[in-house]
Amino acid sequence: MQKVKIGLIQMALKVETDIEPAAIRDAMNEAHLPYIEKAADAGVQVLCFQEVFNQPYFCPSQDKKWYAAAEKVPEGPTCQMMQKLAAKHHMVIIVPIFEETVPGIYYNTAAVFDADGSYLGKYHKTHIPQLAGFWEKYFFKPGKSNWPVFDTAYGKVGVYICYDRHFPEGWRALALNGAEIIFNPSATVAGLSQYLWELEQPASAAANGCFIAAINRVGTEAPWNIGEFYGNSYIANPRGEIEVKASASEDELLIHEVDLAMVREIRNTWQFFRDRRPETYTRLTDGE
Numbered sequence: 001m002q003k004v005k006i007g008l009i010q011m012a013l014k015v016e017t018d019i020e021p022a023a024i025r026d027a028m029n030e031a032h033l034p035y036i037e038k039a040a041d042a043g044v045q046v047l048c049f050q051e052v053f054n055q056p057y058f059c060p061s062q063d064k065k066w067y068a069a070a071e072k073v074p075e076g077p078t079c080q081m082m083q084k085l086a087a088k089h090h091m092v093i094i095v096p097i098f099e100e101t102v103p104g105i106y107y108n109t110a111a112v113f114d115a116d117g118s119y120l121g122k123y124h125k126t127h128i129p130q131l132a133g134f135w136e137k138y139f140f141k142p143g144k145s146n147w148p149v150f151d152t153a154y155g156k157v158g159v160y161i162c163y164d165r166h167f168p169e170g171w172r173a174l175a176l177n178g179a180e181i182i183f184n185p186s187a188t189v190a191g192l193s194q195y196l197w198e199l200e201q202p203a204s205a206a207a208n209g210c211f212i213a214a215i216n217r218v219g220t221e222a223p224w225n226i227g228e229f230y231g232n233s234y235i236a237n238p239r240g241e242i243e244v245k246a247s248a249s250e251d252e253l254l255i256h257e258v259d260l261a262m263v264r265e266i267r268n269t270w271q272f273f274r275d276r277r278p279e280t281y282t283r284l285t286d287g288e
Helices: 021-041 064-069 077-089 162-166 168-176 200-208 261-270
Strands: 003-010 046-048 092-102 105-113 119-124 149-152 155-159 181-186 211-216 234-236 242-245 252-259
Touching: 003 021, 003 211, 021 064, 021 077, 021 252, 046 181, 064 092, 077 092, 077 105, 092 155, 092 181, 105 155, 119 149, 162 181, 162 200, 168 181, 168 200, 200 211, 200 234, 234 252, 242 252, 252 261
Parallel strands: 003 046, 046 092, 155 181, 181 211
Antiparallel strands: 003 252, 092 105, 105 119, 149 155, 211 234, 234 242
16 A cells, blocks of 8 residues: 555643543543544544643653553553544554553553554653653653564554654664654643754654654643643655644644655665665764
């Protein structure tokens, strides 16, 4: 299959953060359902949500309350719901979620379900920030997923999550493992890194000859109010061109068809993979 219709959902938090995480989960899952149905009606084949899509971005806090937001993958209620929807709509669904593997061990995770509802696997966020407003190491263990690429019904899909996008090595590893489309679900606010939002990922798409789909939430979230999540979800092609972009402030389902034939075309034109010199790159892996 050469042409694939992608859907990205960006959304603001729908409830207050002073209620229990399970109630927030249920409200956010419910809020996504009309968009999932709309995507199915439009023929979307691969759908992705934003980072930790059914909770607030709780990392400005260091509050143990939010450990209760974590779910099992794929046995938890959200994954079970999305697995059924994937099968119902013959749609690949990428589910970015807060995961508990065993008591006390938590990951920032993306679970991937194929178009027949089968669970293909998951990616754990690799790079975990720890700075004011983004105390992620309090909640997430760094992942070591070995750059999985999921051979879905509609193409080979990889996932990189939010802060990961600042590290070019992972994009390259996913592309070398066969990814044609890499999704980057995010939760990022206006400020220091906003100018990088439309710089790094298109550049990585061009460097690796693949499509990159970037998803960011919208709105502000009390009580932390660390800034406005600025949306602007988009899809960049293997030339590094942004083909389509969502709004900065509205809930939105962004739908766009990509032509996977461009992956081979661009890689054959630039031949970056042929001209790599990995034997000279030991400085990248030899430690501090």
